[in-house]
Amino acid sequence: MIYLVEDFFSIQGEGPYMGTPSIFLRFGGCNLRCPGFGETWQKGKRILGCDTVRAVYTRLFKEDWQEVEDADRLIEIIQNYVVNLSYRPDIVLTGGEPMLYAENPIFYRAVEWMVENHYRVTVETNATLAPSFEAYPAYRSVTFAMAVKLSNSGEPKERRIVPEAIAHLAKEGKESFFKFTLNSELIERDAYEQISEICDGYENPIYCMPLGESIPQLHEHAKYVVPFCLKHGYHYSDRLHVRLWNREEKR
Numbered sequence: 001m002i003y004l005v006e007d008f009f010s011i012q013g014e015g016p017y018m019g020t021p022s023i024f025l026r027f028g029g030c031n032l033r034c035p036g037f038g039e040t041w042q043k044g045k046r047i048l049g050c051d052t053v054r055a056v057y058t059r060l061f062k063e064d065w066q067e068v069e070d071a072d073r074l075i076e077i078i079q080n081y082v083v084n085l086s087y088r089p090d091i092v093l094t095g096g097e098p099m100l101y102a103e104n105p106i107f108y109r110a111v112e113w114m115v116e117n118h119y120r121v122t123v124e125t126n127a128t129l130a131p132s133f134e135a136y137p138a139y140r141s142v143t144f145a146m147a148v149k150l151s152n153s154g155e156p157k158e159r160r161i162v163p164e165a166i167a168h169l170a171k172e173g174k175e176s177f178f179k180f181t182l183n184s185e186l187i188e189r190d191a192y193e194q195i196s197e198i199c200d201g202y203e204n205p206i207y208c209m210p211l212g213e214s215i216p217q218l219h220e221h222a223k224y225v226v227p228f229c230l231k232h233g234y235h236y237s238d239r240l241h242v243r244l245w246n247r248e249e250k251r
């Protein structure tokens, strides 16, 4: 059994494939909580955590999640999106933390099908969990967007940075890259030192994005992120879905 929170078809809003038509499958559950990312009120309860709390907090949201008992269900969702398209969109597996399901036979069979059918698959992950690439070789054809959490997540370092998992995803995935969301305070404090500690020794590209769920917030932090990227040779990534929909709609 795996849990699907939602699926939708839109453009990728971040990273190297920004603007690419993509089918998103968002899976439920995460091994972190990231209490440093602020608070929201959901279903009458105050929740500390990330901007996808509805894909993370099992107790509050599980009843809204779709139970998937067969890979064919995930394949059917994709086929329904592409039936009238003359091209193959990207597929983005996100969460929550989709790698919770990496070795689940339902999830893995669906990934195998995507790879066999020549879709470009990106897994958006916190990079604390990695599958066995020998036992699950389809992951060698998958791109991992490694959003390793920094100190502003509020997670203890030993939970948010798992060097062995990063090494596997960075070296064995296809064109995997690092992705960090930064605000002005973190940049002024020690973002560079933290990113260097995580990424030293890897050739994988590093993308830095401004924090913010609204255009004014994005604009404010982007003014710090762009010079930061110029100084250190990182790639700036905007967050197109925030600019286009400004928190009103999902991407």
Ligand code: SF4
Residues within 6 Å of the ligand: 030, 031, 032, 033, 034, 049, 050, 051, 052, 056, 095, 096, 097, 126, 149
């Ligand atoms: S790792 Fe990502 S999905 Fe999980 S709690 Fe942190 S921000 Fe949310």
